[in-house]
Amino acid sequence: MKKTTIVSICAGAAMSVCLALPALAQDAKANDTHLQAAIDVVEQTGNMPEFEKQLELIVKNSKVWLVRQNPNAEKDIYEVVDKIAENYKDDRKNLVASAAVAWARYLKEDELKDVLAFFKTESGQKFATYQPRILGEMLGNIQAYSKETTQRIVAQSIKELNAKGHKFQ
Structure with a gap:
């Protein structure tokens, strides 16, 4: 070029x-x-x-x-x-x-x-200080919840699908 x-x-x-x-x-x-x-x-x-x-x-x-x-x-x-x-x-x-x-x-x-x-305010300054950490932890907690809930739904679904004759492990 x-x-x-x-x-x-x-x-x-x-x-x-x-x-x-x-x-x-x-x-x-x-x-x-x-x-x-x-x-x-x-x-x-x-x-x-x-x-x-x-x-x-x-x-x-x-x-x-x-x-x-x-x-x-x-x-x-x-x-x-x-x-x-x-x-x-x-x-x-x-x-x-x-x-x-x-x-x-x-x-x-x-x-x-x-x-x-x-x-x-004192509360506002504390909020500003911790907000990035709080958001990071919230995101981590949401991801962990999503992963755990997905695993539970998949496990329960596999159990029911296997009972209907489908093959899942």
Whole structure:
């Protein structure tokens, strides 16, 4: 693939992302104070990935994608991507704003302010701290329940199907 094609694809992808964020924000908010309320909630919950780690992942994915397109340019790709990534090292606010769009899409501004007030309480801070663990445990418990229940249903079904003359072990 020609370098100009790769550059065009990357530029197009970057431009799409840049153009999409404001559109998403417009869909999700009635005004800037609505989105700001959502940003405040995102900041207060502390559930955002660490920006530096997220940027490292983005840079890594960019390199992998480009190297797949042109393995012979790997050295230059790494150098160029690292150089360009420097332009984004202070872009945390845009990551937070993109996450806040989801909050703003589902909650009105006054509701976001109520949520923010909750997260500022001792209980809210505790909830924010433990929420990822709680969700992880919930998911694990649901999977365990599903597995156990599936095994019981299958075992009971096999028993009845064998009684009807079907062969199951």
